[in-house]
Amino acid sequence: MIDEVFRAEHGRAVAVLVRVFGDVDVAEDAVQDAFAEAVRRWPSDGTPPSPAGWIITTARNKAIDRLRREAARDGKQAQAQAMMLNEGGPVETGAVPDDRLRLIFTCCHPALGPDARVALTLRLLGGLSTAEIARAFLVPEATMAQRLVRAKAKIRDARIPYRVPDEAELPGRLAGVLAVVYLVFNQGYGGREELGAEAIRLGRVLAELLPDEPEVLGLLALMLLVESRRPARLRGGEIVLLRDQDRGLWDHRLVAEGQALVRRCLEIDRPGPYQIQAAVNAVHSDAATAADTRWDQIVRLYDQLMAVAPTPVAALNRAVAVAEVEGPGAGLALVAELDLGRYYLFHAIRADLLRRLGRDAEAAEAYDAAIERTENDAERAFLRERRLGLRVCGGSDPPRDRRDGASRASVRTTARPPGRPGRS
Template sequence: MRQPDVEAVFRQEYGRAVAVLVRFLGDIDLAEEAVQDAFTTALTRWPETGVPPSPAGWIITTARNRAVDRLRRESTRESRHAEAALLHAPDAPPEEGPVRDERLRLIFTCCHPALAPQARIALTLRLLGGLTTARIAAAFLVPEPTMAQRLVRAKAKIRNARIPYRVPSDADLPERLQGVLAVVYLIFNEGYGGSPELCAEALRLGRLLAELMPDEPEVTGLLALMLLVESRREARLDADGGLVTLPEQDRGRWDRDLVAEGQALVRRCLRRNRPGPYQIQAAIQAVHSDAPTAEGTDWGQILQLYDQLTAVAPSPVVALNRAVAVAEVQGPGEALALVEELDLAGYHVLHAVRADLLRRLGRAEDAVRAYETAVELAENPAERACLERRRRSLTRADPAP
């Protein structure tokens, strides 16, 4: 057995194992440490014994044993009570409530209103996705030490405020929904950068949410958004693993079943007429999916949707995406003026968009420098390769627009 086998199990099962252990232990740090110890043990044992028939069950059992051992070593009254509860947990009756899935339950628990919104999302990404602090910080566009402090404070808040690890009641679900949707979408985006297992997990959670809350249009909108983006996975990379941008993709390789499902959900959202950020983003992706070719894209409609998105959920990233639509409708000069005003210096996509606009304006030298900055900031190898290819094409080509 190779190390990648353990890594694959980690990506697929880490969140479930932590969710189970958190419910048994009532302690986030202890649950995380126990699960990490279990995977460390797997790295040592599985090469000799092979992957067990139920890798997730093996990890959870081993993690639970590690937690019991630690509680015994600590030998305090409180830890002995926790040890006793843990040892009897397998025979305990299932917890009742509207949320049955362990991982989804943990998301709703972490999205308690006592926690700051960004802390809720960051903590859930850490617990469910097993993402490093550095990767979570990159998703939020903040320095790693800042994100580390947020995670520590969030765990302390849960512990000190005695926030219960329990299934939320029906009345609790709506007020926690926005945080839950944000977490699921960030898990999906993290996976789309190179971990298909995370995308599959986000889609699974999205479908569960849609079953749990069928009357919430934003739940439907998020599921539609993820389906439409996921439909392009096979066309997103070339034979060498390089990124293929949306205008360059072979649309014949898009998954038409996912496109049809996503578009049907968008139409359902439109009939409800209660627009929200995820529904609008899904509608934008639906317009892209409607176009038989890149040249046939209805950019005017996309710009109108970005105007609507800016009104309901303004952000620098939304403004950047809107500028891309402006470039197609009003020209690269108008778009560049908008991009230059954005405070996203550490975001590689801004420099990539700026480079493309400069290239279209005939400012080749400026475009090369912008591409170089984008390459330095990009973390995904496929994106770096794409940006580097574009930079090299400019150094060889005629600088005329």
């Protein structure tokens, strides 16, 4: 129960306390202390009627206690009193009316580097561990830990204010905000469903706030189209890839909403990375069956994506689509040019293309590399099953249908923010 409350309410609790006290370290430490108190008390006292309210109230009290102790020790009474006065003062509304969305905009201050903005917000809003954030960025955990420490130090030393941005500041913060929302969504699609729902909620708030900003609409469309396939993605706990999904299980209300947003983006005619990725997913959703998928259109869309936001992951996605049009050899040649050794889907896609070419020994090595690099149990089980089907493992010779493999791999690579891995 406490784990569920943490996943669902950590971000809101931190956001509320940042607004109340104006200090991210105070807010984050107090929320952590509140959850530690819940671990001690709830098993014996029982879960309170409003767990979220209990966490926020307890965290606020712990923050006040901490400020009083620091004031007594360091002679910072005036500062502590000023911060505590915020507890009962009026709540600032400003241009962004949502606490969690305001926290994202606040963390996306231009004084911080883009990666630091995203990582810090994932930490504060989503409660993600350093290891989880490192996997999202495809970097070692130690590297990410250093980034988070530096980001907090920059905020402290530069006295960056935690406040709601003015209307004029919103566009300048938008790119970082969109990246944060989509990375939160991808964490949700990777297993933490509450984060996916939160990302879509924030996307809707952004669309209301900036209804004529096409990248906002494109991001919301992308999330909705990917989310629409969730009901068909698992069967008995096992992954069902896009080619094999029962499309009747898709949430067609979300499909229709996402496609309508893509059409709105086309009317605005200012293409960007999220809009293009949404268009890719719209092509998938247009196909009544996997065989009807217009892979030629998808290749052209990835050509456009590479023109506006060239990244190794976008190139990997394009290679998957090229393999569907020109065959696995053409796709493998493109994959070989990429430096994505830390990314498990790079190895999984390479393994699948090698399998389709009959190069089973090399495919087995690539599957092993992919299995080693994923921590998702369902993904790992799927990859092991595919590896066991290779002749080098004593299994039967798998079918070599040229449309089989890349479309299977592509379902996890067509929906990611620029430079980040994807989901089906």
